[in-house]
Amino acid sequence: MTQRILLMSSSRKDNLGYLEHAPEQIHAVLRREKRKIVFVPYAGVTFSFDTYERIVKPVFEKLGYELEAIHRSPDPRKAVEQADAIAVGGGNTFALLERMYDAGIVDIIREKVKSGTRYIGWSAGSNVACPTIRTANDMPIVQPPTLRALGLVPFQINPHFISGKPVGHNGESREERLAEFLEISVPEQVLALPEGSALLSDGLTGTVLGERGALHFVDSTTTVNIASNESFPLARIKGPVVAEGWPDFKK
């Protein structure tokens, strides 16, 4: 299997700059080979796509890769078809998925990546790589046609994972929100990625990058740590029951 994807928790770790923690993670999937990356800035809502490109482009150029945002192309589908790699940035996951469906690029990205085009996502860009966006942390500011997404990995990821809640606050903690997902979506499980962590995958095996490792939410009361640099078969983390090629997640 030739699929190679990198799903990062976040664009920032601690007080570091934009993707400043991630050069080695990015090289691990792009292999220092000459590549022209198409960048999908659709998750950006409070700033323009131009601005988003201005933030991301220098990061990748410094690492030796070309990058252009997809909104520069008159035909986004064609831009994806011609890409050597696809990068999808963070922001609002609902806006991102809605705009991806609007642009008609969901199926094309899925097919391209399954046949070997590199995919890099962070935050919202990692959420849309999952079977659905049902483990996103974002506010549902728009209604995409469906919560189904790219399905580049067979299970759900929770990015920006953080344990507990502010003292005195009674809203649900992240663990409580994930417990609700696990309870209502049996047998689905979740890979939670703290900020700075990432999942590198070839379609069969996953490797957790980043010093903080990851957390496998097995069910609403059980979690298992996955260490930094630990590899595991993707099938270890249960995904949705797939009906007609798509997760039947209403069950």
Add this chain to the structure above:
Amino acid sequence: MTQRILLMSSSRKDNLGYLEHAPEQIHAVLRREKRKIVFVPYAGVTFSFDTYERIVKPVFEKLGYELEAIHRSPDPRKAVEQADAIAVGGGNTFALLERMYDAGIVDIIREKVKSGTRYIGWSAGSNVACPTIRTANDMPIVQPPTLRALGLVPFQINPHFISGKPVGHNGESREERLAEFLEISVPEQVLALPEGSALLSDGLTGTVLGERGALHFVDSTTTVNIASNESFPLARIKGPVVAEGWPDFKK
């Protein structure tokens, strides 16, 4: 206009017990009159509807009101039709809305409340009282048929409002999430309710209850404080553009 609704931010404030901060808020809408409340426990996911009823029933009985959870009735639509008041509890807003549509009670609750049946919601129960659930804080663990909801108030509420984010965490703060909503949903605005606060409304005027007041998010960079016990015309806070009786929130 006879509509009388109470939309509370949360079931808990600080370290107080379940709705322990809210007796006066509840009396303000139920007026100490004899009422049989139908309780909608559908937002509960990690515990049973029976358990949820066992938590909520004594709270209302202590205040002098009868309460029964809707799942005890073989016909939830009939239960709503016969109710003197409707209470909708917190939990997961997506599960709540999905189950309300499944039970076929969305339209009936809306009509009943518009003609005077008291409505009390907290947390998820306040989210579904808005035109849509697009300002909920919850994880989208299931996909309801639509994000459109009861529309008992003409604008969006954000419950459990809390400012800022944990030190060292790079996920979006609540203000940042709301800024995304305000940016993508112009001209819509938001009433943010800190824990312990509530909106009491007769359909034309709103009064903010609870010592912490509320915050009117005018646009992505402007907020205006609303003081405790301050009344204001509901029309002051802009809602969605309504097309064919429903907000056209894709625009």
